[in-house]
Amino acid sequence: MTLPALPPTAAFDGGCAFADGAFVPLSEAKVSLFDWGFTRSDATYDVASVWQGAFFRLDDHLSRFFTSLQRMRLVIPYSRDELRTILHGCVRGGGLKDSYVAMVCTRGVPPRGARDPRLAQNRFYAYAVPFVWIATREKQREGIDLHISQRQRIAPASVDPTVKNYHWIDLVQSMFDAYDRGRDTSCVVDADGHVAEGPGFNVFMVKDGTVQTAATGVLEGISRRTAIELCGHFGIPVKIAPVPVDAMRAADEVFLTSTGGGILPIARLDGVPLPHFPGPITQRLTEGYWAMHDEAAYRDEVDYGDAAR
Template sequence: MPIPPQPAVAQFDGGCVFIDGAYAPLSEAKISLFDWGFTRSDATYDVASVWNGAFFRLDAHMERFFASLQSLRLQIPYTRDELRLILHGCVRAGGLKEAYVAMVCTRGVPPRGARDPRLAQNRFYAYALPYVWIAPRDKQLSGIDLFISERQRIGPESVDPRVKNYHWIDLVQSMFDAYERGHDTSCVVDAHGHVTEGPGFNVFVVRGGVVHTADRGVLEGVSRRTAIELCQRLGILLRIAPVPAADVRSADEVFLTSTGGGVLPIAKIDGQPVRQFPGPITARLHDAYWAMREEPAYRDPVDYQD
């Protein structure tokens, strides 16, 4: 499907959506009540970020998005190059130097009375908003308190967690579990009590100088992958294997990874101080993450010239 020319810089200052094949202000970001993306969570999405005027690892986000589409038998009418231009267009039109950039595909609306998903026309949306942190800045400094909820993430046998999805009732309810007990955010476990992930992030622990993160039951976050690659680069020992909740509670360091903040140290688990906050390995990975964002190989600069 042909895509429109790049919109003017800051045409929709503060945020822009791409909907029905055109750029529009955020107030136009609406979907049908009958879209299965809404009634069945039958959708996939991805979120990339722009910092200092450039996307970070946009190819990795688009690759994951196309893999998710294929897995759910969804289709968008754009090639990878067109998708890239659309995402750039949203950021440019939003006039944003630091942005949260989403691409979304929903099943769409089947003909009235039909219940066959093959009859629905899939819908594609994209949008750019000002950058969204996974935790407020003041909280990051004073120290995030992560609650390990007993809720289980929906099983990978039911919904493949590597396909980025909106099956978030478990995650959202775990946030309420955390708030009701006075904590800042939450993560959930699997059927064996291993920590999986939280609402928008992967979880890492450091024990005896070795970095650990879950090998299964989680979204393979682009920031998780970045932290893993940085461990390899920096010669930090790494173990990708199930992480029991007890190992998180007794870790030397704990950190989260997310597009909404990169590498973020955790100060408390269930209200109890983590041994080191921010720990030395977390601090190295944090700094290396932000330095990597500036490396030309991972940067895709937005054109802000009219």
């Protein structure tokens, strides 16, 4: 499939999408009512970020997306380089210096009356919108109160959590649990009652200088990987092991990791203040996270032409 020419910088207000093989304004990017991506959550996606004019760890996001496609038996008509070009085009078309950039592949629409997913033509979409934070800047300063929901994340044996997916009913319902209790956001547990992940983030705790996060049953977040690598870099011990809820409630520090904001400190667990907010290890990792954005190895500069905003 040939790619269209890249859109001019800031051709579209508020962001730019790529749908049905063309760069279009966000309002024109639509999914069919009959697409299994909508009716069955039969889709995979990935989200990368652009910060100060450059993608961060785009290669890692592309690798995860192609692995997810393969595991879901989905196919897109673009090579890795073409996909990279499309994502750059979306950011450029939106004229965005700090951006949330999504790539999505849905099963598509099988022929009328058919129920065989092999007959569906898979669909690819991408879009870039202004950077999305898991929590507002004010809320981050004031301190996020995390609710540990008793809801279980859908079983990994049912839906592979390492494939980024739209099976979010458990996560969304846990957000309602949190709001009903006056908390800011939530995380869910696994079948053994260990802390799993939250709506758009991985969860970490720090106890006696050791950082700990779930080993399995979660998305292997790119920001999670960054936090683990930074621990290695700073010589901070890391334990990749199940996180019991009681252990997290007794932690010195808790933080979240997400492309939507990097490393975010938690101030309270279900209303109970943690001993340190933001904790010294969380702060060190946060500084390291943003410093990595200046390293050439992780940057993929967006070409905005001469009309950069």
